[in-house]
Amino acid sequence: MxxxxxxxxxxxxxxxxxxxxxxxxxxxxxxxxxxxxxxxxxxxxxxxxxxxxxxxxxxxxxxxxxxxxxxxxxxxxxxxxxxxxxxxxxxxxxxxxxxxxxxxxxxxxxxxxxxxxxxxxxxxxxxxxxxxxGVRNDGAGLDYFIPANEEIKPSDLPASHQLGYIGLVVGAAHATKRLPLHKLKELVQLIDHPLVILGGPEDRSTGEVLAELDPIRVYNACGKFSLNESADLVRKAKLIITHDTGLMHIAAAFRKPVISVWGNTVPAFGMTPYINQPGAPAVLINGISLPVTGNSNGGTDQVEVIGLRCRPCSKIGHDACPKGHFKCMEQIDLQDLHKKTRQLLAAR
Missing domain, CATH: 3.40.50.2000 (Glycogen Phosphorylase B;)
Incomplete structure (x- = not known):
């Protein structure tokens, strides 16, 4: 067929x-x-x-x-x-x-x-x-396959990050899905752990500002790698902190611990990180056993401002807050986000 x-x-x-x-x-x-x-x-x-x-x-x-x-x-x-x-x-x-x-x-x-x-x-x-x-959910979660020639080499990262890091995804298609720069700076200063800043070429300047806060601990990868190479950086991370964006779902495909940060969009839209069911079996194709594409250390948490009457304001996003106050991101509790980060790292 x-x-x-x-x-x-x-x-x-x-x-x-x-x-x-x-x-x-x-x-x-x-x-x-x-x-x-x-x-x-x-x-x-x-x-x-x-x-x-x-x-x-x-x-x-x-x-x-x-x-x-x-x-x-x-x-x-x-x-x-x-x-x-x-x-x-x-x-x-x-x-x-x-x-x-x-x-x-x-x-x-x-x-x-x-x-x-x-x-x-x-x-x-x-x-x-x-x-x-006759198709049913096999419980194996999402897939993402990276060709061997686009895998990250250890030498692609500074020595300070080769023993492990947290991936911080700063990009998103719309501004109302992104933490403001001053909130990102505060978050970077809270997290006492090697960080790799992830995003596209359009996020390079944001990554540079964040890396300047601590050039040893914070590495700006925005715009330096292809999509698949960035996906491999996600795969190799201990944990991913991310907005509602594509790398969030790639992180879920690799069963990474994920903390998602929600602004004008809401989890009720049904697009939260989708982690495979525990004990999902390997699958077979052309007689070859293929395991699920990630590991089993996944776990998810989310951070959002509950109770705002203006939220959600869009199913996709805006270039700027329609109300002008941007409370859905300005009021994100970074101390709570930091706490969740420490809890997921400890759970690993």
Missing amino acids: KILIIRFSSIGDIVLTTPVIRCVKMQVPDAEVHFLTKKNFASVVRSNPYIDKLHLLDESLDNTIAALAEEGFDWVIDLHHNLRTLRIKKVLKCPSKSFNKLNIQKWLLTNFKLNFLPQKHIVDRYLETVSHL
């Missing part, structure tokens, strides 16, 4: 689809799994052994659709569900199942603070789209 799974973006959302990819491949007899995403995010899934063929969204949607039409798919699993995927499904003319984004429920929560969202993680809702194929 030839199955096309679609998720165009973004990093975190694609990582959250990996249980669907794996479970379809392992549980549907003779499944040939194809995956369609944007070119910008190809590295997120290019090394995934459960994907038989990767398709990349061309600048011309017509060209992409023409290439897909030649495949002769038996099913389309649409985990993005927008106008472009509607057009793809219409042309392919094969059975399809689409993910329910629950946009009305999210609108009610962000605009009227009425929560009608199911108390269910988005991973489990993604998996509902393939239940008709």
Whole structure:
């Protein structure tokens, strides 16, 4: 059975689809799994052994659709569900199942603070789209596979960090999902442990400011590594402190202890770190046993400001606080965050 799974973006959302990819491949007899995403995010899934063929969204949607039409798919699993995927499904003319984004429920929560969202993680809702194929959650959590040529070497880190470090993810797609710089500086000064600052090129200046606080203890990795290399820095960390962003889900894929910091978005959206169930078995592909991609030392905690009437103000985020006060981040209790950090480190 030839199955096309679609998720165009973004990093975190694609990582959250990996249980669907794996479970379809392992549980549907003779499944040939194809995956369609944007070119910008190809590295997120290019090394995934459960994907038989990767398709990349061309600048011309017509060209992409023409290439897909030649495949002769038996099913389309649409985990993005927008106008472009509607057009793809219409042309392919094969059975399809689409993910329910629950946009009305999210609108009610962000605009009227009425929560009608199911108390269910988005991973489990993604998996509902393939239940008709007899697919069930195998409990093995998220996947993230790093090619060997993009693994970090010990020499890529300063000697002060080669015996272990905490990863601090400072980036996020929207400003209202990020701690302000002065809060990050205070947090860095609280944590008496080697830190690697993680983020993209756009976070380089923030990382530089934080590294200047203690150039020996704090290493700025923002913009210095590829996505997969940054993912390997996450994999090698003792613990990850992160905003609601893609590296948070990559950390969950590696079963790392994660402390997530929430601003304008809320855990109720169902996108908290998704850790595998204890004792999840190895899985088999082409007769080869593949363990889950992380280790068993995971544990999660979260920090947020409870009781703000303006929160959540968006299901995604804003460039600035709509109210101007940014209380959802300004009132984050950094002492509590520091306490949780020490507790998770001790639990390791």
